[in-house]
Amino acid sequence: QTVVTQEPSLSVSPGGTVTLTCGLSFGSVSTSYDPSWYQQPPGQPPRTLIHSTNIRSSGVPDRFSGSILGNKAALTITGAQADDESHYYCVLFLGYAGVVFGGGTTLTVL
Amino acid sequence: QVQLQESGPGLVKPSGTLSLTCAVSGGSISSSNWWSWVRQPPGKGLEWIGEVYHSGDTNYNPSLKGRVTMSVDKSKNHFSLNLTSVTAADTAVYYCATRRGAFHYWGQGTLITVSS
Numbered sequence: 001q002t003v004v005t006q007e008p009s010l011s012v013s014p015g016g017t018v019t020l021t022c023g024l025s026f027g028s029v030s031t032s033y034d035p036s037w038y039q040q041p042p043g044q045p046p047r048t049l050i051h052s053t054n055i056r057s058s059g060v061p062d063r064f065s066g067s068i069l070g071n072k073a074a075l076t077i078t079g080a081q082a083d084d085e086s087h088y089y090c091v092l093f094l095g096y097a098g099v100v101f102g103g104g105t106t107l108t109v110l
Numbered sequence: 111q112v113q114l115q116e117s118g119p120g121l122v123k124p125s126g127t128l129s130l131t132c133a134v135s136g137g138s139i140s141s142s143n144w145w146s147w148v149r150q151p152p153g154k155g156l157e158w159i160g161e162v163y164h165s166g167d168t169n170y171n172p173s174l175k176g177r178v179t180m181s182v183d184k185s186k187n188h189f190s191l192n193l194t195s196v197t198a199a200d201t202a203v204y205y206c207a208t209r210r211g212a213f214h215y216w217g218q219g220t221l222i223t224v225s226s
Contacts (some may be wrong), residue, residue, distance in 0.1 A: 009124070030127070034211050034212065036211070036212035036213065038156075038213070040156075045205055045218055045219050046156065046205070046213070046216055046219065047216075048212060048213055050212075050213065050218075051211055051212030052211055057214070074201040081118060087150055089155065089156055091158075091212065091213070093211070097172060098158060098160070098169050098171055098172070099146075099158040099161075099169075099171075100158065101148075101153075101156045101157060101158060102156050103221075104155040104156070110146070
């Protein structure tokens, strides 16, 4: 079974920098998996933050950035704000397995 | 901007069929998007169910294959999901979304409860 891995929880201080990662249980994440990132506040639908590894969706602040770090996709928040406290999901397109969501990261800003 | 709105029964009996429709406005269902369904059980993460193209081509989550069918109705500019043989494990908020590479537009979601 294909598993997309994320940190279950992370915390960051206001104004600080945090990196969330998205890995694969069987190998390395590359741009060919077309990684994307989504923010989901409690009780709301997801909001698309990053697509195609590092392209910010319309209206997304530039404190959010996407990249490949080592063998994982990464979402970095630089200058975290209180309203960044949320759930974050990555998605990889795995072809044979279709679209796979990571388990999600709960980010706390404190 | 594309807007999506899910509609469905809210409550489905165990062993029954869950049927949902997603109305598309602000864009054509014949555009170059995959029309997708994603669900989220209470307190859990997101799960991709599958997707349909305007041509009728489909891709489904292998874990749900055999129970899922999706279709497009171009005349009504909407797409649909049928999930058969439901159990309590299928209780979730169901979202429709557009996907071209990544997901770009999302509906607000509708809670479907499987219970007798």
